[in-house]
Amino acid sequence: MSETYKKQIVQHIIRNLLDIQLLRIIQTQPTWGYKIKKQVEADFNIKLRHGALYSTLSGLEQKGFVESKKQQKDGRARKVYTITENGKIYLQTYYSILQGQLEST
Amino acid sequence: MSETYKKQIVQHIIRNLLDIQLLRIIQTQPTWGYKIKKQVEADFNIKLRHGALYSTLSGLEQKGFVESKKQQKDGRARKVYTITENGKIYLQTYYSILQGQLEST
């Protein structure tokens, strides 16, 4: 597979479907903004502006796809996000559409 | 699967990953702008602005992912797009990234 395009496409997906990617990450385990940023940057070797990250997280919460709880860990205040039932349904619907596209390849 | 979200997500994908969706369609068979518009609108029951469509097609051609040939059919001038080798590699790379995400579900 072409490594040349890989980074480009990942950036494209992260940029244009950030909400869905965040839901994906939060579904695997409850987590918080800063950790997601570090994780995505390490995993994909790209930059993630925290401005976009936090506002997208707020958006997901407003839509009822995630819930947040303030957590105090080692003196640091984290906002831990957990996926909701609606969030799971939304993600599942997204996956099923992609699955359909992959199958018709 | 939730029908409530389906249309919303399809619109999201078409809107944010239009270039990839166009490549997908052109890969299955060479086609032209107007036909793609009608096809997408019928298949997904959404509106596709032809302004965005034609400029995205031009963009794909500039990037070397598709090639166009002017064709005369029934007196009408069509610009028939065909996917290139680079276009196929690009799409394949995209699919492999999605596959990876789907597998980790």
Next chain:
DNA sequence: TACAATATGTCCTTATTCGGACATATATTA
């Protein structure tokens, strides 16, 4: 003959998003 459909393209104003800075607070390390 007028209208709808096929077919492709540009242009312009408005709306949205980007990238980066500004802002704040605590903990750890050099």
Next chain:
DNA sequence: TAATATATGTCCGAATAAGGACATATTGTA
């Protein structure tokens, strides 16, 4: 104690994209 890392958030000017109109040409239909 100064810098770095963790942690979350807002704001603003610039860049980009969206929506729709303008433009043109042919064919088929009412």
